[in-house]
Amino acid sequence: MTTSPCCSEYAALSRRGLLTGAVALAGATTVLGSAVVTTSAATTPASSVLVVVSLRGAADGLSLVVPHADPVYYTARPRIAIPSDRLLVKDGMFGLHPELAPLLPLWNAGRLATVHATGLPAPNRSHFSAMEEVEDANPGSSVREGWLNRLIGTDASRSPLQGLNMGEGTIPTSLFGAQPVMSAGDIDGVWIPGDDQWDATGGRRASLHRMWDGNASPLGRAMQSTFDAVDDFNPVRSTPDHADTYPRSDLGRALAEVARVIRGDVGVEVITVDQGNWDMHADLGTVEWGRMNRNAADFAGSLAAFFDDLGALAGKVTVVCLSEFGRRVAENANYGLDHGYGNVMFLAGAGVVGGYHAQWPGLSGDLDSDLTVTTDYRSVLAEVVEARFAASTSTVFPGFVRSRVGVMS
Template identity: 65%
Template structure:
């Protein structure tokens, strides 16, 4: 992480702070560089796919979706504000950062929308605590179950590949729980250690089957599901690694992760939830302008990679919905280091199937230009997620977001 000045955030690695959560989830089987959390599995099913992309480090929503119609925005950011004349997809009040211009075809076809002034019910400026709160989405509960794991418990299908996290061996808190999920850095990482080209006679797998197939141990169902998962995933490995339709993901980590996600979708192995991370968005210093700084670089990676993802999927993209969110936003007023300190409200992006796109949603609270001014939250982020869940999967939002009554927003439509 370059130039991160939050000791708390710098100390958190995706592997480090989530390993404890992953270890608490049922039975885990580790093979190669992959972690699989499994229960007895049935055949894979196909259906809608939800991709959740987390912008780690608290992205500045006022830079990604600029409220150019609010004069306070320019007064509060004399050095780092995005000029109104250079915004894209601009209406009378909002516009997208120009480095998101690769997403314009999605906006123009009604498949990209933004929901501003979203966030947690109350401010939480701790990266660690806010990430966990957003991903649990069940305030006050002591249960270690994330909202995506609860979703997997409600949708048909029990494939061990139903939930997939593109990452380095551990999954985010949102996927943690009793339902099956898989975490791997790439498609080709999925293999049983020792069952490789040097084991030409297949002795490793035969030994494992002999040991586990007839055993009564509580680990036996996990091992059998592991065998099934590796077998099912051969369909993904057989999917061409070269992106389709001329899609160009670029060379960023996000591009590589979304390229893997597209390959999983095209493999049609029953995966219904995919998670990815992108960061570091913790820009206390050198957020920059359109000519330099980390915001323009990360916004370009975000726009390029997401556009390539839908190009790569082609018609399969008609079943895929992407949600982009961050743990909290940044302050309204720039600081002395051309950066922004921890804030509150933020923006969420919705792309793909079922999105009521080509417009900006939400109730704008207006900005104030004080040292500690925040973007106030007018829409609980769970209302956005609940509408995605109910529209795309037809499940009970009360089961996915316990003790929460979502607000009807109109950000999604029936497909």
């Protein structure tokens, strides 16, 4: 058994702390949490599914959703601004980056929305600290517990299949907490090592059961729940893989796997996915070239392919895309942007009220200016939680008094 905690915040976990939680490994899959684990609800299809895509590295929301009517935008970015005549679905203030064209069918169907000038209640320009703060969504708390873990804890189920991180590496802070969750690099990695076609007699699995079934310790219970979770996940492994319809990228591959999970209908309710490389201090580029174009094209193409892949099941899936913070208003000397504050969030799918949403603060022309945050990102997430899960927003976001955004119906 191994675990893979990330960053310094998890280094403080003691051996005793790990062993009192339900932590187990099956193939490339981690089952993590400290609540009593069951899998009785695992085969119950989820009525709503939330997919959270984290744009790691601080995406520049002013390039993705351009405030073309704010004159400061063009003054502050003489080389990297997106020309107004190249923007998509312009209204009186905003337009989409041209590389987001694959998302136009969702936009035109009223199933894609953006919320601009969102972010943390106070600036935080440290990637790791801001990620943790965004994913904890409980400022000032010393409890290691993410908002998605609290969300799945609002019902009676304790199945580790409720929450899934799809990707290599560790479970994000948003899923970390008492409720059991799973993490997998890919669907085919959800298995018991040695329990394969070469073990004709089933000896490896039988040996593991003899070792753990009579063990009443937390680790023994964790192993037993792992056996059950892997078995309950089997319908997903038999679903077809449509990865050839997605961009050949990490995000495309991850969302293809997420679509398989949703089609498998084994009770997964919240899923996390990452897209990296948004930290563009240099070579963000122009409308014709640069890293922003490549990342935006991958983001849009992967998300569009995901909804196409889901077909009729898209009616129960909501996607939220967010980043840890935004970037400065003014470009730097390297065709890039330094760490900023306010940003844009994307929402797509079930329950979304399409279009541009914002309390626009206006941009400042100062060299070191940020986009001011006028909407706490938790207000957006709270509308998703309430609309799609009928869950207590005061439980998921303790002590937070939200403002109405109007992005969910």
